[in-house]
Amino acid sequence: MEGLGRRGEDAAAQYLTNRGYRLLKRNLRLAGVEVDLVAEKGDWIVFVEVKSRRRDDRGDPLEFVDRRKQKRLIRAARVFCARPRWRDRPVSFDVVAVLETDSGLVVNHVENAFQEE
Secondary structure, rough: OHHHHHHHHHHHHHHHHHHHEEEEEEEEEEEEEEEEEEEEOOOEEEEEEEEEEOHHHHHHHHHHOOHHHHHHHHHHHHHHHOOOOOOOOOEEEEEEEEEEEOOOEEEEEEEEEHHHO
16 A cells, blocks of 8 residues: 555554554454454454545545445454454444645544444
């Protein structure tokens, strides 16, 4: 990964770390799905999808985490949380939108953006 995707993911990781999250994994592949970031905050395991865009003229980056993507992230989380170390921990699915503007990167973090069904 390079370019805006890498910068966006780095910005998201730094943003979360600055807010007390402990990063566990980056670009983790599970069940055929790549999870951008897996973090821990308190008792919670947080699965984070990062969406980066150059401008907001093509819609909010958060809109690109559709139901299909959500289901895939949920599937990956189930595999991750089946491990004894992570079993029985509460889970959150967050989305971090990173928008590249003329004045730099703008980060928008949506906690618990969607829920497991």
